[in-house]
Amino acid sequence: MKLQLFFTLFFSVFCQHFCLTQQQPSAQAWSNAPAQASTAYTKQWTAYCNPAIISTVDTYKIAANYVNRFQLKKLSTTSISSSIPTKIATIGLALSHFGYSQYNEIQGGVAVARNFTDRFHVGMQFNYYAVLLSPTEGYKNTVIAQIGIISKISDAFFIGFHTYNPAQTNIELNLTEKRIPSIFSLGTSYHFSDKLLWLGQLDKEIDFPLQWRTGFEYLMVKEFSLKIGGYGNPFVPNLGVSVFIKQLQIDLNFERNPTLGINSICGLSYTFR
Template sequence: MKTFIKLSILLLFNCSYYAVAQTNFGPRLTAMGNNGAAVKDIWSTEANAAGITGINLPTIALNYTKYLLDNELSKQAISFVLPLKNNFLGVSFQRYGITQYNEIKGGLAIAKKFGDNLSLSLKGNYHQISIANYGATTALSVDVGAMYKLNEQLTFGFYINNPAVQKYGSNQVQKIIPTVFHLGSAYYATDKLLLASTLSKDLHAGIDFSLGIDYKIIDLISLRAGLSVKPFKHYAGFGINYRKLMVDFAVENDPNLNYNPQIALAYAF
């Protein structure tokens, strides 16, 4: 009975807030309010994939998110970016859920720089949902993205998740793959202060707006904070960069899932 109740709660949550399981922006972008439209990061593989053009060395990152609502509920993710001159290859994988219900998403992204200012990306995704006693269903989707550097201070970004409105192939699982339009900006006020914002529109939901900040106290340590308005959430975190090793931590306050901490380790080869 306990397992049935747990599974029912998780399924109900996913019906209303399906986007949570579909994205994992990593602690840096999460701490900045999930601002991944115009900020370049190793976890741009799960946001605007055009952002992987900011990775200069082959880099791998591992992420773990714990949902305090339930002891079993968690999310694991991995991201890898390989720069090849003006071309960039990104690979991502994540798993979300519990033993009785889990979602898997794998992605392969290709991004290219056109000069010093413009970057474009295309990403293919594989989705899978597994439910105890119901089996599994799969789907494919595509994301497209772009970033444009206006000057040394200001960058604009735009990307679309699932513009083809692909769906899962099983009638037993009534769950959609979100189609979301994102438009954002990143403003480097100084070499230590980054301000980012994103406006998002889901075809099946209202408009969301997020705002984030990344402040580098010293070369090794950064403090971050952010918020989003629909639903209202606030975020905080920090990052430590030591040579080629990066450690990032974030906490998201979700009105449905309470406080959700996550940590990631990244290494540049």
């Protein structure tokens, strides 16, 4: 137990002085995990997060997710996702949209993940990504890969690895190129008990400083859990709730950037049993 606490603590506090706000593709759906520390968050898969997570559950699931940045409609992302278990592997599907008529991004992905020996999960995802920079240029597109791993070190402790765009694919434009972030994430999750979960995560985009995240999720009653956490420098606090009504799950998360304002994430998912 000491070892696992050490891991999570280490991931949470390592090199805090390196941290700045992370750059992510805008069409990326944000996770409902506390502080968006989704890499080792095995409870729920969100589109474009660690694809290995989809093999940690063996039920059909559909989900919708809405992200609103700084209370501006034009900076919102809408996504839908689904996970479909099969005999060989679990398939994940995701589709998202960001922006408005003058600038928008569309991303669609197919993930395949497999569970090996219940202690090791591997997933791979390929996304079609298209961006409309201006009506004159039209859509430019490319294919982006994602790879993820979840390792179960003990019943209570998980380590996750996720990389988005490891091949550093970019979009060539007429005069320049649009850089698509290449992100390396390492995360841990530690279950103090069935009710209390602690997450820690380090994210590194090649061209941006290292970013840490940490958060807790507490299942207050069977139908309701509270999430609290934060990330980055300047610190962005994150607060959220999940409501469970039979197979339906409703997630609401809010975070406050000290400079730019409030972001809200709203999720709805249904599990077929």
